[in-house]
Amino acid sequence: MKNFLSRLSPANTPTGPASNRREFMQKASLGGLALGMMLDGRTEQELEFITQKVPRDSKPSELKITDMRVAILSGVPFTSPIIRIDTNQGLVGWGEVRDGASANYALMLKSRLLGKNPCNVEQLFKLIKPFGNHGRAAGGVCGVEMALWDLAGKAYNVPAYQLLGGKYRDFVRLYADTPEGKNYDEFAQNMSKRRDAGYSFLKMDFGIGMIADQKDMLVGAKQWSVKQPYNANEPGKIGNYAMTRHPFTRIQITKKGLDRLVEHVGRVREIVGYETPLAADHFGHFDVNTAIQVGKAMEPFRLAWLEDLVPWFYTDQWKQISDAIETPTLTGEDIYLKEEFIKLIDARAVDMIHPDLASSGGLLETKKIGDYAEEAGIPMAMHFAGSPISMMANVHCAAATENFVALEHHGVDVAGWEDIVTGLKPIADKGYVRVPEAPGLGVNLNEEVAKRYLKKDNTWFAPTDVWNTRDSWDREWS
Structure with missing residues (x-):
């Protein structure tokens, strides 16, 4: 001494x-x-x-996963299972299963992760990616991948974007959904609130649902629950409208119906103005011919894009639509992994891609998707509808990807949304997010606040020992 x-x-x-x-x-x-x-x-x-107050860096080579638990939040704005991965060095990694997906998509992966070093992110991703699929089925793999990058960043004391190769921007632009109103005056007030908050990129919903109960607007719509798409048991209907792929409903729009949609979008454009990019989504389930009719009718309004006119996997139909109209086309929020994006990009089937990082494969896979599109001259917008945990994963990926355009913010009107995490305040500032410089994702769960959103009848990060034991042989080849 x-x-x-x-x-x-x-x-x-x-x-x-x-x-x-x-x-x-x-x-x-x-x-x-x-x-x-x-x-x-x-x-x-x-x-x-x-030395009790002397900072100690983690020993990345000795870091091991010891536990994984979930807490399911509701109303953020939808249902979002939050993943917590614990380690032998006290570091905690946060991730999020995509909105509306089962927490079990993540929990089933636990037995394949215990004892592994979370810093080997790509290796572990390849180990678990066979257990994901398109849409919400990808939520577990992607949520775990987010948490692994959070842990790796914390272990090496660098922000996640640095591990992806560095950043192209210090601020990530957001696009906000347009809040609906009972009438156009109320809608105009809501739009003023968006502009006052600094949002410079907006998106609206319009489609055949808004005219389905009006005379002579649609052909063949009365046999479907167009106004209540998730009601599969309405009497006199021929099937589940929401679960029927677009071309198979055989719904068509009339000239009168098309004129009504044109009137609606025109009035919205007058409210928003032409200096602000305005994208559009949720048109309804109809075939490629009707999609082209709608697209051509919207050309005077210079919309930023028309989103998901037909399901993403109809590559030839997307190309047919894109070649026929001037307004940019966009799809991708339900695509898992880069391979299906590559098909769309190589075919020049869409003008833009739109991955949801919580479905597309997580931070690194989404960056790979963006990089491939960038080489083909195709921009990337990013779909997102979850808690601030998933948003920050998106922010790091967007910062590290050159062809990024804007990230969706679906929780603008959720009271207390930003307080769910600590480490970055405010998160959204005048329509942008400052890319955090703190290690990992740059935020941590604020458990006191997050508990207020805990889904009814669920337990806060309950033990998950039942998922500890691996009970299958996973190899995909012989």
């Missing part, structure tokens, strides 16, 4: 028995040192007290 003290003393200060230990303790600014001196002769305990 005497040698240790001598190293701390100035060169001209006596270090022998004559040095005044009490004076040294008064001058030293080592938190806990005075208490440590009370433990003379017990070197390990002295050093523990002396």
Whole structure:
């Protein structure tokens, strides 16, 4: 201990028995040192007290996953299972299963992750990616991947974007859904609120649902629950409208119906103005011919894009639509992994891609998707509808991807949304998110606030030991 003290003393200060230990303790600014001196002769305990406030970097090579649990939040704006991955070094990684997906998509992966080093993100991703699929079925793989990057960033004390190769931008632009109103006056008020909040990119919904109950607007719509698409049991209907792929409903729009949609979009454009990009989504389930009719009718309004006119997997139909209209086309929020995006890009079937990072494969896979599109000259917007945990995963990926355009923010009107996490306030500021410089995703779950959103009849990060044991052989080849 005497040698240790001598190293701390100035060169001209006596270090022998004559040095005044009490004076040294008064001058030293080592938190806990005075208490440590009370433990003379017990070197390990002295050093523990002396260094108790000294920051310790993680030992990445020795980091191991010890547990994974979930807490299901509701109303953020939808249902979002939050993933917590624990490690042997006390580091915690946060991830999120996509909105509306089962937490079990993530929990089933736990037995394949226990004991593994979370810093080997791509290796672990390849291990678990066979258990994901398109749409919400990808939620578990992607949520775990987010948490792994959070852990790796914390272990190496760098933000996630740095691990993806660095950033192209310091601020990530957001696009906000247009809030609906009972009438156009109310809609105009809502739009004013969006502009006052600084949002410079907006999106609206319009489609055949808004005219399905009006005379002579649609052909063949009465046999479907167009106004209540998720009601599969309405009497007199021929099937589940929401679950029937677009071309198979055989619904068509009349000239009168098309004129009504044109009137609606025109009035919205007048409210928004032409300086603000305005995208459009949720048109309804109809075939490629009707999609082209709608697209051509909307050309005077210079919309930023028309989204998901037909299901993403109809590559030839997307190309047919894109070639026929001038308004940009866009799809991709339900596509899992880069391979299906590559098909759309190589076929020049769409003008833009629109991955949801919580379905497309997580941070690294989505960056790979964006990079491939960038080489083909195709921009990337990003779909998102979850909590701030998933948003920050998107922000890091968007910062690291050159052809990024804008990220959706679906929780603008959720009271207390930003308080669900700590580490970045405000999150959305004048329509942008500042890319965080803190390690990992840059935020941590604010458990006190997040508990207010806990889904009814669910337990807060309950033990998940039932998922600890791997009970299948996973190899896909012989």
